[in-house]
Amino acid sequence: MASLVLIANNRLVHLSPVDLVIIVFYFALVLSIGFYLKGQANTGEDFFMAGREMTAWVAGLAFLSANLGSLELMGWAGNAYKYGILAAHWYWIGAIPAMLFLALVMMPFYYICKTHSVPGYLRLRFGPAAQALSSISFAFMTVLMSGINMYAMAVVMRVVLGWDIHFSIWVSSITVAVYVALGGLRSAIFNEVLQFFLIWAGALLIPILGLIEAGGWTGLKARILQNLTEQHVANPGAYTHLWSTLGNFDKNPMGINWVGIVFGLGAVISMGYWTTDFLVVQRVLSSKDLRSAKLAPIIGAAFKMMVPFIVILPGLLGLALLRDPHTGSILRLVPGDVAWSPAGQAQGLHSFDEVLPLMLARYCGPGLLGLGITALIAGFMSGMAGNVSAFATVWTYDIYGALINRNASDESKVRMGRWCTLIGMAVSIGTAYLVMQAQSIMDYVQALFSFFIAPLFGTVLLGMMWKRATPAAGFWGLFAGTLSSIGMYAWVKLDANAVRYVALSLNAQDQAQNMFRALWSCLICIIVTVVVSLITRPKPEAELEGLVYGATQIPSETYVSTLHRPWFWALLVGIVFVALNIIFW
Amino acid sequence: MKKGGSISIWFFIGLSLLFNGVLILASSIYQLIHPPPPQVRVVLFNLHAGVWWGALLTIIGAFYCIYYAPGKGRI
Numbered sequence: 001m002a003s004l005v006l007i008a009n010n011r012l013v014h015l016s017p018v019d020l021v022i023i024v025f026y027f028a029l030v031l032s033i034g035f036y037l038k039g040q041a042n043t044g045e046d047f048f049m050a051g052r053e054m055t056a057w058v059a060g061l062a063f064l065s066a067n068l069g070s071l072e073l074m075g076w077a078g079n080a081y082k083y084g085i086l087a088a089h090w091y092w093i094g095a096i097p098a099m100l101f102l103a104l105v106m107m108p109f110y111y112i113c114k115t116h117s118v119p120g121y122l123r124l125r126f127g128p129a130a131q132a133l134s135s136i137s138f139a140f141m142t143v144l145m146s147g148i149n150m151y152a153m154a155v156v157m158r159v160v161l162g163w164d165i166h167f168s169i170w171v172s173s174i175t176v177a178v179y180v181a182l183g184g185l186r187s188a189i190f191n192e193v194l195q196f197f198l199i200w201a202g203a204l205l206i207p208i209l210g211l212i213e214a215g216g217w218t219g220l221k222a223r224i225l226q227n228l229t230e231q232h233v234a235n236p237g238a239y240t241h242l243w244s245t246l247g248n249f250d251k252n253p254m255g256i257n258w259v260g261i262v263f264g265l266g267a268v269i270s271m272g273y274w275t276t277d278f279l280v281v282q283r284v285l286s287s288k289d290l291r292s293a294k295l296a297p298i299i300g301a302a303f304k305m306m307v308p309f310i311v312i313l314p315g316l317l318g319l320a321l322l323r324d325p326h327t328g329s330i331l332r333l334v335p336g337d338v339a340w341s342p343a344g345q346a347q348g349l350h351s352f353d354e355v356l357p358l359m360l361a362r363y364c365g366p367g368l369l370g371l372g373i374t375a376l377i378a379g380f381m382s383g384m385a386g387n388v389s390a391f392a393t394v395w396t397y398d399i400y401g402a403l404i405n406r407n408a409s410d411e412s413k414v415r416m417g418r419w420c421t422l423i424g425m426a427v428s429i430g431t432a433y434l435v436m437q438a439q440s441i442m443d444y445v446q447a448l449f450s451f452f453i454a455p456l457f458g459t460v461l462l463g464m465m466w467k468r469a470t471p472a473a474g475f476w477g478l479f480a481g482t483l484s485s486i487g488m489y490a491w492v493k494l495d496a497n498a499v500r501y502v503a504l505s506l507n508a509q510d511q512a513q514n515m516f517r518a519l520w521s522c523l524i525c526i527i528v529t530v531v532v533s534l535i536t537r538p539k540p541e542a543e544l545e546g547l548v549y550g551a552t553q554i555p556s557e558t559y560v561s562t563l564h565r566p567w568f569w570a571l572l573v574g575i576v577f578v579a580l581n582i583i584f585w
Numbered sequence: 586m587k588k589g590g591s592i593s594i595w596f597f598i599g600l601s602l603l604f605n606g607v608l609i610l611a612s613s614i615y616q617l618i619h620p621p622p623p624q625v626r627v628v629l630f631n632l633h634a635g636v637w638w639g640a641l642l643t644i645i646g647a648f649y650c651i652y653y654a655p656g657k658g659r660i
Contacts, residue, residue: 018612022605029601036592058594190594197598201605205638209629365616365627367609368635374605 012160012354013361019370026198026374027175030191030381034179037187044410047184047417048116048393049286056292058193060299063283064307065192066386068199073311073379074156077359078352080315081333083254083511084224084239085584087315088308092242093266096577098274099301100570102284103294106275108554109464110285111293113546117390118278118460119398125463125547126474128402133478134459135398137452138278139391143424145279146387147431152353153380154432155340160357160373169432172377176384177425180392181418185286188389192283195378196303202375203310206356209363210317223320227330239319242584249505249512256512260503264515268522272457279390290555294566301573305580311356318355321362388428392420451489454518455481458525466533467541467548473532481525488517592655599649606642609635 015023041047054062080087115121119138123131154168179187214220221240228236238245238252245251246258274280274297287293322331331350338344339351350358360372396416401408408416459478462469491498492513500506503516544551562568613635620626 016612018608022608025604026601029597033597040591190597193594194598194601198601198605201602201642205634209632209634212632213629362628363634365613365621365630365635367605367612368638371605371609 012350012357013369013373015161015370015373016366018367019373022367022370023374023377026377027171030179030194031175033190033194034182034187037183037190040186041182041184042414044116044413044417046186047414048396049282050184050186050189052286053288054189054283054286054292054296055288056295056299058189059283059287059292059296061196061303062189062192062286063280063296064300064303065196065199065382066188066280066283068196068307068379068382072307072383073199073203073376074152074353074356076311077315077318077356078333078354079511080312081318081355082315082352083252084319085242085312085316086238086252086254086256088242088312088584089261089265090270091304091308091312092577092580093261094270095274095304096301096573097266098270099297099304100574101271102275102281103297103301103566104570106460106464107284107293107297108290109547109549109552110281111287111290112552112554115285116397117394118276118281118456119394121460121547122463122474123398123402125544126459126469127471129475130459130471130478131398131402133475133482134456135394135402137456137482138394139399141452142279142387142391142394143427144431144435146384146391146424146428147433148435149380149383149387150428150432151435153377155336156353156357156376156380159340159351159354160361160376169429172381173384173425173429176381176388177422180385180389181421184414184417185282185389185393188385189283189286191385192382195382198371198378199375199382200310202371202373202378203314203356205368206359206363206372207309207313207317210314210321210359214317214320220316220320224316227320231330231332240316240584242581244585249507254512255505255507255509256515257505260508260512260515260519264519267519268454268457269515269518271461272453272455272518272522276456276460277453278394279386282390282393283386291557291560291564291566295569298566298569298573302569302576305573305576314359315355318359322355322358384425384428388421388424391424392417395420395424451482451485451521454485454522455525458522459529462526462529462533463548465549467544467550468533468538469529470533470536470538472536473529476532477525477529480528481521484524485517485521488520593653595649596653596655599646599651599653601646602642603646603650606639606644606646608639610639610643613639 040051045051076087076090110118110121113121113124115124117135119131119135122134150169150173153172154165157163157168158165179191183190211217211220214223224239225236228239235245235251235253243258246256246261249255249257284293284296287296318333322333323329324331333339333350333352333355334344336351336353339349339354357376360369364372396413400416401413405412455478458481459474462477463474488502492502497506499508499513502520503513505512508516541551546552557565613633617633617636620630
């Protein structure tokens with residue numbers, strides 16, 4: 001309680017009436033959209049798949065916005081402050097190749113088989129056992145993620161505005177539950193597109209003004225180098241280079257090497273997240289046709305490449321510009337558990353995750369501040385809505401419809417979907433209260449990804465690309481991969497020295513451990529799937545039509561011009577992606 | 586995106602940008618005329634970022650509201 005009182009007194013910003021009007025208008029608008037779309041969510045296709053009639057732009061922006069949750073905005077700005085520009089890997093090599101791979105290679109199979117979900121695809125390809133394992137683990141992960149989003153938002157509101165943590169959790173979750181329960185996926189998608197615009201409108205000024213103050217990119221690099229050298233930080237130059245310090249574990253602040261980034265993050269974690277996490281894939285499945293479904297992730301990738309401008313750059317600017325207003329000395333941010341302890345609050349310490357609000361308060365006066373805070377709230381709510389709508393779909397189709405009531409009517413599924421939205425939100429609220437005890441939000445979430453997502457990618461990839469993969473192999477590969485990931489996590493928790501085997505270095509930080517654990521668990525999944533496939537009976541090829549490469553007729557796109565073809569835009573995005581990595585090498 | 590003669594999502598976005606833009610522009614112009622004391626000013630106050638940012642949001646929002654106004658049939 002003493003800590004809460006101190007935090008309330010140490011709030012970063014004070015909102016003016018104009019700021020409050022902007023925030024209240026945002027809540028009114030998202031609720032209005034939910035009520036307005038209520039009449040357009042009467043069938044299962046409408047409620048869970050938004051009628052499969054979204055354009056590529058709407059599906060693409062919603063695809064990205066569902067990922068722009070609180071952890072993206074706050075957590076990665078904090079990680080940029082902590083690890084430097086290395087954090088941008090999670091936006092570039094940790095996203096772009098996977099998004100393009102989803103668009104060009106995997107989306108045709110998801111779309112042609114008309115599945116409602118990723119576990120639904122596994123049922124068609126590998127049978128009910130793989131579906132059950134995948135759907136239960138996804139539902140578990142999703143409500144945890146939603147709870148984490150809520151908790152992160154409540155902490156921000158408490159630290160930044162001094163708002164009561166319980167008030168923030170309940171107001172935001174009730175708002176999201178109402179608009180998703182009323183309008184289903186269509187309402188979630190409409191609000192996600194709105195939130196996307198608000199996030200950019202509210203956050204874009206920070207890097208623009210920050211770069212003006214720092215003297216451009218060159219001035220920013222010089223200030224970071226000077227500040228970190230003054231504080232005797234090891235390898236200060238590594239904070240502004242993407243690749244040049246990844247030859248050795250000891251030469252960068254993350255304690256990782258290029259193998260972990262390229263293979264752990266780029267080839268496994270990001271592929272797993274962007275191609276099999278139903279939270280994001282669901283948005284693309286709502287597209288009106290296959291070409292839109294292929295273009296949507298490419299549009300998302302183009303904007304994803306720009307997100308570091310509003311997330312990573314503010315973190316770096318914080319490293320260069322933040323100073324104690326009383327002493328004028330460099331302001332050092334600290335881990336959340338230190339900053340939010342009574343002692344930390346008494347000293348006026350701030351956590352890594354507060355760097356974005358600190359920068360917001362630095363540049364934004366009345367009105368702009370309200371828009372910036374609205375951008376943060378919009379990020380939190382889009383993440384929550386994404387989780388809860390995906391949870392409702394997977395529960396209704398893959399758990400309730402597949403395991404509990406196989407003869408459920410379309411009407412009862414819609415009813416179940418609405419109830420699941422409310423129940424999922426209630427469970428998430430419970431999770432938020434549990435997560436309050438966790439030390440580091442981001443590391444916790446990354447661990448969850450590596451438990452479930454990395455092995456799932458191995459299973460789905462083999463399922464789509466290899467006709468010989470058998471139903472038994474799909475289940476056992478996924479099971480072995482998930483179990484091994486949890487096992488490695490527990491091993492390191494019990495014996496800290498085990499990190500030298502799991503992450504190949506005793507210097508590996510949490511993020512590096514997650515990358516390597518994901519890599520090993522995916523490899524284990526693939527090996528087990530291949531071995532079991534070779535000793536069990538495969539499905540007849542006729543049953544694999546629409547599900548597997550080589551057994552599926554992909555519709556030709558020769559009738560459209562080059563400018564309308566997905567591969568052309570994917571190539572363009574790929575060229576910019578390579579250029580960015582070279583520029584910031 | 587819209588369905589069955591309903592309101593386009595882009596109209597909602599225009600409405601939001603227009604509302605926020607007008608409020609930010611108005612409050613920033615007020616601050617321009619009645620500047621706060623130096624000790625409570627934000628960094629780079631002299632650039633008056635709120636004025637041009639508010640104006641930009643107002644223009645974009647107004648364009649979206651007019652172009653995607655209900656009844657025009659645009660999606």
